[in-house]
Every structure is written in structure tokens, then in C-alpha cells.
Amino acid sequence: MTTHGIHTIDTGFVRPQFDAAYLVVEDGRGAFIDCGTNFAVPRMLAALDEAGIDAPAVDWLILTHVHLDHAGGAGKLVAQLPNAKLVVHPRGARHMIDPSALWAGASAVYGEAVMEQTYGRLQPIPAERVVEAPDGHVVDLAGRPLLCVDTPGHAKHHLTVHDARANVCFTGDVFGLSYRDFDTANGPFILPTTSPVQFDPEALHASIKRLVGLKPEAMYLTHYGRVENVEKLAVDLHLQIDAMVALARAAHSQPDRHAVLMESLTDLYATRAVAHGWNRGRDALRQLLGMDIELNAQGLEVWLDRQ
Structure with missing residues (x-):
């Protein structure tokens, strides 16, 4: 089901319904929010076909943060989108222009072979195609405002996208994980993600409170999909x-x-x-x-x- 032109894309990372990216379509123009790894790029492009738009109609790729399950395929995807610009938190921009430090840091933990197999080689994005989005930055998608909210706690370079038209937030990892495998008659089951290396509990509490204060009717999580009953989930x-x-x-x-x-x-x-x-x-x-x-x-x- 598509609501307000929002399409959920399963990036195929790890297992089905584990890692999502999103396509927002307004008046024939598109914005991707997150993109998964390099191996997700064919799925991202297929989502355009399903939505009835082509690659030149995509104006934006907005990243919630630069962790590789969200942003690993950004360079490869942007290369396929001739008119798109990349929107990213100011702390993450340099890693998209020159991903060598990002690659080196992750490779030191996992090894080059695992990195190649899991994420694919990171591709740089020309600096002129990268837009830094400080708190309050508004992305204009064919007249539909997408507000970038600085939301640290999971990572210092994390932003959340508030879509006022749909009254929803695209939360990356700051509003936790909620896999559909755990849904019951009591609704979605949620837990925080404190993955290394920038977890900050006080900042995370503050970011969650700030998002709840926007009174969205739903959150779109990377892991995974749309969840409602936002205030109850925030308490959890x-x-x-x-x-x-x-x-x-x-x-x-x-x-x-x-x-x-x-x-x-x-x-x-x-x-x-x-x-x-x-x-x-x-x-x-x-x-x-x-x-x-x-x-x-x-x-x-x-x-x-x-x-």
C-alpha cells in the first residue's frame, strides 16, 4: 500500500524485511530516503519503474546517516540519477565526497573481503552534488517540504526527515528497530539501537522526545517499515x-x-x-x-x- 506517495523498498540486506529505504513521489518528482548498500541499487531503480517515474525525475537522495546499511550504495545510486543531489548531515558530508576513511574504519573491524562481499566498494560523490543539511534545513520536493531534524544519540551525524504533508517521520535508526517478525495483537515490538561508536543515551532520549513533539501519525524506520502508535513506542x-x-x-x-x-x-x-x-x-x-x-x-x- 502506498500512502501519500511513499513507497517502501526492501534493500535485500541480511534478510527480507530487515533493511528499508524509501521513495517519496510528489507531482512526478522523486526523493529517495536512504539507499542500502551497493547491492540494493537495482532494487532502488526498480522502485522508480513501479512508481511510474524515471531516473531523471529523482531530485534528491536524503541520507539519515552514513552507516553503510543506510548509505553504502549512495555513490553508485547517485551516478544513476543525473539530476539528483545528495542531502546529508554536515558531519557526514565529507564521508560521501571521500569515503576512504569510512571504508578504512569499517575494514579495520570486518576485513576488506567481508566489506566487499557485504557492502560493495564505496563510490565517491562529486562535492558539487552534495548538500549539507543542518538542523531545520528544508528539502523542496516539487513544493512538498521535507524538514531535516538534527537527531543525535545513535550517531552524531544523524538526521530525521519530517514530511509534514504525510505527517510522518523517516527516522533512520534514532527511533529504534521494529521488525515485523515480532508483531503481535499488541502491535509492533520496538527496541533501541546503540550500535558503535557514537551512542549517547541523553542525546537519544532528547531526540526521541523531539520527534514525538512533532506529533507524527507514523514513523518509517529503516529496520523496518511503518509503525504507528508513536507515543507508546517512545515510552518503550x-x-x-x-x-x-x-x-x-x-x-x-x-x-x-x-x-x-x-x-x-x-x-x-x-x-x-x-x-x-x-x-x-x-x-x-x-x-x-x-x-x-x-x-x-x-x-x-x-x-x-x-x-
């Missing part, structure tokens, strides 16, 4: 941010801090999932959330070490 996120910080502090002095934190985070999410009416068991939860639990533990540890 605030409670869990505090619980996760408490677990991190409790694990801090343990000899195997990472293993302790992995287990306590799994306990937290499993308990909350059961209370939400999700009864597929701990093994299924580990299978679906294993990568996120690992990244959340790492991000909390980086935060601990900064304190």
Missing part, C-alpha cells in the same frame, strides 16, 4: 535505553564484560517480547536479533569506555 524506547545503560554499568567490572552484556541484553529483550505476546522462544529471538544484540553490546561498551 525510553524505558529500554535506561535499562540497557543500567545493564552496561552492571557488566562494566565483569571479567568477560561483553559476554555478560550479551546475555543480559538477550534476557531483557526476551522478557519484553514475552510480555508483548510473542511466544516463539529464546532461540528464535537470538536468530532474529543476534546481530542487533551484538552491535548494541559493542555500542554500550564503547560508551562505557568513554565515561
Whole structure:
């Protein structure tokens, strides 16, 4: 279903309904919001066909932040969009113009071979095609204003796009993760993402409160899709941010801090999932959330070490 010209694109990263990008169409013109990895580019272009517009009709690619599951394919995609400009947080712009530091940092963690296989080689974007979007910057899509809101907490270079026409926000990772696999009669199940390296609990609380203050009727998450009942989900996120910080502090002095934190985070999410009416068991939860639990533990540890 398409609402207000908003199309959800499954980028194909990791598994179905794990990683989304979006296409907003207004009066025959288009804006992509996030783009997945290089391997998602054919899906992004196919979405244009499905929406009935062509590549020259795309004016914008807006990135919520430059983590590679959101922005890894930006250079390759922009090269296919002759009239599009890239919109990105000022802190992220240099990494899109010259992605070598971004690549080197991730390769140091994962290795070159894994990076090539998972994301594909990052392509630079000409500086003249990059627009920096500080807080309050408005992207004009054929007269439809898309407001860029500075929303740190997950990353310092994170922005959220508020679409007043549809009264929704495209939240990247700042409004957490909500996989459709966990939906129950009680609605969507949500959890924060504290992945390395710039998690800041106070900033994340403030960003969530700011977005709720816009009174959107729905959030479009990268992981994954449209969720409603925004105020209830925000309460869940605030409670869990505090619980996760408490677990991190409790694990801090343990000899195997990472293993302790992995287990306590799994306990937290499993308990909350059961209370939400999700009864597929701990093994299924580990299978679906294993990568996120690992990244959340790492991000909390980086935060601990900064304190």
C-alpha cells in the first residue's frame, strides 16, 4: 500500500524485511530516503519503474546517516540519477565526497573481503552534488517540504526527515528497530539501537522526545517499515535505553564484560517480547536479533569506555 506517495523498498540486506529505504513521489518528482548498500541499487531503480517515474525525475537522495546499511550504495545510486543531489548531515558530508576513511574504519573491524562481499566498494560523490543539511534545513520536493531534524544519540551525524504533508517521520535508526517478525495483537515490538561508536543515551532520549513533539501519525524506520502508535513506542524506547545503560554499568567490572552484556541484553529483550505476546522462544529471538544484540553490546561498551 502506498500512502501519500511513499513507497517502501526492501534493500535485500541480511534478510527480507530487515533493511528499508524509501521513495517519496510528489507531482512526478522523486526523493529517495536512504539507499542500502551497493547491492540494493537495482532494487532502488526498480522502485522508480513501479512508481511510474524515471531516473531523471529523482531530485534528491536524503541520507539519515552514513552507516553503510543506510548509505553504502549512495555513490553508485547517485551516478544513476543525473539530476539528483545528495542531502546529508554536515558531519557526514565529507564521508560521501571521500569515503576512504569510512571504508578504512569499517575494514579495520570486518576485513576488506567481508566489506566487499557485504557492502560493495564505496563510490565517491562529486562535492558539487552534495548538500549539507543542518538542523531545520528544508528539502523542496516539487513544493512538498521535507524538514531535516538534527537527531543525535545513535550517531552524531544523524538526521530525521519530517514530511509534514504525510505527517510522518523517516527516522533512520534514532527511533529504534521494529521488525515485523515480532508483531503481535499488541502491535509492533520496538527496541533501541546503540550500535558503535557514537551512542549517547541523553542525546537519544532528547531526540526521541523531539520527534514525538512533532506529533507524527507514523514513523518509517529503516529496520523496518511503518509503525504507528508513536507515543507508546517512545515510552518503550525510553524505558529500554535506561535499562540497557543500567545493564552496561552492571557488566562494566565483569571479567568477560561483553559476554555478560550479551546475555543480559538477550534476557531483557526476551522478557519484553514475552510480555508483548510473542511466544516463539529464546532461540528464535537470538536468530532474529543476534546481530542487533551484538552491535548494541559493542555500542554500550564503547560508551562505557568513554565515561
